[in-house]
Amino acid sequence: MAIERANAAGIGEDERKLALNHYDLNSRSLLGKGTEAEVYALSEDLVLKLYAGTNRLGKLEILKKFYDGLDDSALSVRVPRIYSIEPVENLLCVTERRFHGMPLESLIAKASDQQLNAIRPEYLRGVSELANLSVSYNPRTFLLFDEVGKSDIQTGDFHHFIRRMVLDKAESNKDTLSSTVKHFSRKLATLESLLDEPYVGNLFVIHGDYFPGNIIARDPDRLEAVIDFGSFTMFGNPLYDVATACSFFDMYGPRRDVIRDELIETAVSLHGEPSRKWLLAFMSSYALLSCDLYAGNEPLIENGHYAWARDLLNRDDYWKILGCK
Numbered sequence: 001m002a003i004e005r006a007n008a009a010g011i012g013e014d015e016r017k018l019a020l021n022h023y024d025l026n027s028r029s030l031l032g033k034g035t036e037a038e039v040y041a042l043s044e045d046l047v048l049k050l051y052a053g054t055n056r057l058g059k060l061e062i063l064k065k066f067y068d069g070l071d072d073s074a075l076s077v078r079v080p081r082i083y084s085i086e087p088v089e090n091l092l093c094v095t096e097r098r099f100h101g102m103p104l105e106s107l108i109a110k111a112s113d114q115q116l117n118a119i120r121p122e123y124l125r126g127v128s129e130l131a132n133l134s135v136s137y138n139p140r141t142f143l144l145f146d147e148v149g150k151s152d153i154q155t156g157d158f159h160h161f162i163r164r165m166v167l168d169k170a171e172s173n174k175d176t177l178s179s180t181v182k183h184f185s186r187k188l189a190t191l192e193s194l195l196d197e198p199y200v201g202n203l204f205v206i207h208g209d210y211f212p213g214n215i216i217a218r219d220p221d222r223l224e225a226v227i228d229f230g231s232f233t234m235f236g237n238p239l240y241d242v243a244t245a246c247s248f249f250d251m252y253g254p255r256r257d258v259i260r261d262e263l264i265e266t267a268v269s270l271h272g273e274p275s276r277k278w279l280l281a282f283m284s285s286y287a288l289l290s291c292d293l294y295a296g297n298e299p300l301i302e303n304g305h306y307a308w309a310r311d312l313l314n315r316d317d318y319w320k321i322l323g324c325k
Contacts, residue, residue, distance in 0.1 A: 010052030011038060011091065019088045023048055032103070034213070034228065042095060046083070051092040059145050060085050060094060063230050066144060069136040070205070075129050078225040099225040105212035107220045118221040120249065120259075124266050126215065126223045127245040131238040133205045142203075144233040151234075158203065158236030163195035166288050173292055176300045181313045183324070187284070190324040194281045199237050206241045208232025211248030239275055242267050243282035251308055257315075280318045287312045 020026055020040065025048065029040040037049040051060070064082040072079045081097040104123070111119060142151040142161045151161055170177060170188050178184045207214070209232045216225040234240070246263040250256045268276050287309040294305040312318075 011050055015089045015091050016050065019050055019091045019093055022088050023093070036228070036231070037094075041098070043098070045098050046095050047098045049094040049096060051094065053090060054087050054092055056092055057085065057087065058147060059230070060092060062145060062147075065137075066135075066229065066233070071134045071136065074132040074134070077126055077129065077223050079133065080225070080227050080229070099216040099227065101216040101218040101224045103213050104215040104217045104220075104223070107217055108212055111220055115220045120263060121266055122221045122223060123212070123215070123249060124242065124245060124263060124270060126226065127207070127210045127241050128238070128267075128270055130207055130210070130226065130241060131204045135205060135235075139203060139235045142234050142236055144229070144235075145231065153203070153235075157199045158234075159195045159197060159199040161236070162240075162282075162285050163192055166191060166195065166285050169288050169291065173300065176306075177288075177291070177313075180301060180310045182316075184313075187313065187319055187324050190319065190322055191281060191284055191288075194277070194322060195285070201237060203235040204238040205229075206232075206234040206236055206238065208234055208241065208244070209248075210241055210245045211251075237278070237282075239271065239278045240282045240285075242271065242275075243279040244286050246279065247283055247286065247312070252304070256308075257311075277322060280322055284313060284318065284322070 016027075016038070020029070023040075023042060025040055025042065029042075029048075031039045031041050031047065033039070037051050040048045040050070042048045060082070064085065067079065067081050070079055078097075078099065082094060083097075084093075084095045086093045104119070108116065108119060140153060141149060142153060142158055146152075155161070166188075181187065207226060207229055209228065209230075210226065214226060214228045215223055216227060217223050246260055246267055249263055250259045253259070264276070264279055267279055291306050291309040292300055292303075295303050300306050
């Protein structure tokens with residue numbers, strides 16, 4: 001059981017030209033390139049997304065149904081809508097609602113310290129607000145993309161589902177994790193025990209990849225939309241989204257630990273002191289679940305994202321709060 005994402009790097013130049021010609025577009029219409037898709041301006045109200053290959057068709061159809069079932073009327077931000085999905089050559093062409101503004105990460109790159117102090121609480125307010133999203137159907141699986149039902153809701157609750165995924169990932173990378181994470185077996189046992197506690201709340205929409213690149217903003221402190229649900233989207237405890245958002249704001253910068261800790265304190269002020277344990281538990285869970293997500297041909301121990309996960313899992317102050325001895 002794994003969480004995966006698509007890869008836009010597989011789009012060929014000839015395929016791109018044919019797809020853009022099909023929509024009377026050219027490369028000048030490019031708005032941006034993400035990890036999973038290239039995005040082009042189709043009109044004032046629509047964007048065209050290009051995905052490599054056609055094997056993602058089933059997932060995009062699931063995503064369209066998911067978006068169609070979302071009610072964002074209780075939110076101050078908007079969420080996407082898919083209007084059409086069309087194979088062109090060896091690509092999938094998807095038309096979606098267009099949001100005007102720019103990725104929050106672009107605004108952060110130019111922000112002053114004073115502006116950053118305003119952005120961070122607004123960023124966390126936005127992810128917390130996603131708990132107000134309602135869905136018109138009852139999900140059957142914890143993972144949005146799970147055609148074979150490995151995350152079937154009938155098999156247990158959300159915490160137990162995360163625990164199963166964590167244990168599977170720990171087993172598949174146990175040699176590297178054991179050699180680079182201090183007292184790894186004790187930490188894993190602590191996390192397993194925490195996640196054994198049942199989740200008794202409602203199943204909320206979890207974006208799963210809430211970071212500044214997936215947020216459209218008009219101004220640094222005015223969020224417009226949250227985009228690109230999909231590969232990491234789940235249904236469960238909304239604190240999972242808040243926890244990963246604290247880590248995603250600045251994952252690889254030199255001040256990442258300081259910024260993460262500041263965001264944790266802000267999140268605790270929003271959700272109460274009992275949330276601290278779950279924020280740290282879900283952060284640690286994500287570090288394990290994603291430790292090999294970007295692994296290439298190099299040894300895992302040399303991978304940059306693995307180094308991020310290793311460093312987070314070696315934060316002794318976090319594990320002390322979680323009760324690891």
